Structure formats: structure tokens, C-alpha cells
Amino acid sequence: xxxxxxxxxxxxxxxxxxxxxxxxxxxxxxxxxxxxxxxxxxxxxxxxxxxxxxxxxxxxxxxxxxxxxxxxxxxxxxxxxxxxxxxxxxxxxxxxxxxxxxxxxxxxxxxxxxxxxxxxxxxxxxxxxxxxxxxxxxxxxxxxxxxxxxxxxxxxxxxxxxxxxxxxxxxxxxxxxxxxxxxxxxxxxxxxxxxxx
Numbered sequence: 001x002x003x004x005x006x007x008x009x010x011x012x013x014x015x016x017x018x019x020x021x022x023x024x025x026x027x028x029x030x031x032x033x034x035x036x037x038x039x040x041x042x043x044x045x046x047x048x049x050x051x052x053x054x055x056x057x058x059x060x061x062x063x064x065x066x067x068x069x070x071x072x073x074x075x076x077x078x079x080x081x082x083x084x085x086x087x088x089x090x091x092x093x094x095x096x097x098x099x100x101x102x103x104x105x106x107x108x109x110x111x112x113x114x115x116x117x118x119x120x121x122x123x124x125x126x127x128x129x130x131x132x133x134x135x136x137x138x139x140x141x142x143x144x145x146x147x148x149x150x151x152x153x154x155x156x157x158x159x160x161x162x163x164x165x166x167x168x169x170x171x172x173x174x175x176x177x178x179x180x181x182x183x184x185x186x187x188x189x190x191x192x193x194x195x196x197x
Contacts, residue, residue, distance in 0.1 A: 005034050005196075006062035009045040010069030012077035018070055022127055022174055022181075026068050029185050030125075033192050039064075046083045055087045060095045064196070065122040065163065067154075070174075071129075076154060084157060091116075096161045115162025122158045123166040123195055124151060125188070132172040166195040 007030055011023040027043075034041045042058050044050055059065070069080055076084070088096045094116070101113030126147075134140040135147045142150050148168055155165060169191040171184045 003038070003064065003196075004040045004042070004062050005064040005066055006058050007031060007034070007041060007043045008065065008067040008069075008080075008083075009043070009047070010067055010077055010080035010083070011045075012047055012070075012072065012079050018072075022171070022179075023068055023070060025181060025185070026125055026127075026171075026188060029188060030066060030068065030192070033189065034066075034196075037197065039196075044083075046080055050083070052086050052090045055083075056091045056095050059087065059091055059117070059120075063120060064166075065120065065158070066125065067122070068125045070127045071151075074150070088157065088161060091161075100160075112156075112160050115160060117158070118162035118164075120163045121166050121195075122163045124154060124168045125191075126151070126168065126170040127174050128170055128172045129175050130172060132170065167191055 007027060009023060009027050011020045012018065013020055031041060031043065042061065044055060044058065067080075069076055072078075075081070091097070096117060097115045099114040100111050101109055101115075102111055103109040130141065132147075134142050135145060135150065138144040147170055148155060148165075151168070158165065169188055171179070171188075173179065
């Protein structure tokens with residue numbers, strides 16, 4: 001049985017700061033990985049533009065959503081947040097969610113249980129300036145939060161729509177100047193293997 005994966009490139013270009021080379025390395029690797037492992041693949045490079053209804057159709061088609069982005073000011077780049085707002089909202093009633101889950105007739109139905117993506121899984125892949133030691137560290141910047149807890153809004157957006165999380169990948173200290181891309185891609189591949197094979 002074929003498996004369909006939608007790859008989202010959530011990078012936003014900033015000259016001399018964030019030009020997209022690292023993000024593109026992970027996107028290129030993911031494309032080859034999925035194709036080599038028999039997946040059907042569709043891509044959206046958010047910054048290059050998109051048609052909302054086309055994206056909703058891609059979400060409908062996908063069994064898996066893979067999203068790669070650099071963390072900007074503790075969240076997704078604003079163009080990626082705009083994409084999420086537009087596509088998840090446009091999919092209401094047909095692809096992403098039917099309602100917020102609550103019912104006047106059945107009070108046992110809880111907020112956040114109205115998602116339509118219950119047969120889909122998602123993977124978040126991140127690049128960070130911060131070292132990984134800032135997570136799971138009560139004395140660190142994130143005050144003891146795990147990586148996933150620090151990215152709670154993105155997880156909850158997918159989960160509101162019923163999608164199930166796969167293990168998150170993250171690459172750290174990307175501006176330090178000594179990033180070993182081959183080593184990072186090897187770690188990335190291990191997470192992909194765990195999540196998709």
C-alpha cells in the first residue's frame with residue numbers, strides 16, 4: 001500500500017541571517033528518503049506561494065505531514081503561521097476539523113475532539129540557534145520544558161485536528177560555525193527511520 005507524505009518547507013528568508021541553506025538540506029534529504037522508501041511525495045515551499053484550496057487538497061491526500069522550519073522568536077516563522085491559519089481554517093468541515101468537539105447534546109464530548117485528521121500523523125523538524133542543553137533543564141532558558149513542550153502551540157494545532165504526533169527532530173547551535181551537516185543528517189535519518197519504517 002502506498003503512503004502519502006506532504007513535506008512543508010516553513011523557512012522564511014532573511015539575508016545574511018537565515019537564507020534557507022540548512023532547511024533546504026533537510027528538505028532535500030527528506031524528499032530523497034521518502035521516495036527511496038516507496039512514499040508518494042508532495043511538497044509546498046510556503047515562501048514561494050501557494051493556493052489555499054490546493055493545499056487543503058494536499059492535506060486531504062496526505063497520510064503524513066512533515067514540517068521543517070527554523071524556530072523564529074520561539075515559534076514558527078510568521079509566513080508559516082499565516083499558512084497554518086489559512087489552510088487549517090479553509091479545511092474546516094471537510095479535511096481538518098468539523099468543530100471544536102463540544103456538543104450541547106452530549107456534554108461528554110470535550111473541547112479539541114472535533115478533528116477530522118484522525119487517520120493522519122505529523123512530524124515536526126526544527127532548527128534552533130539555542131543548544132539542546134536548554135531543554136529538560138530547570139536552570140535553562142526554557143525553565144525545564146522539554147523540546148516538545150516548548151513547541152506546544154504547533155503540536156496542539158495538529159492535535160486539535162486529530163492528527164497524531166511522531167517523534168520531533170531538532171538541530172541545535174546552528175550559528176556556532178562548527179555544525180557538522182553530515183552528522184546532523186545521520187541523526188535526522190535515525191528519527192525518520194523510527195517514525196516511518
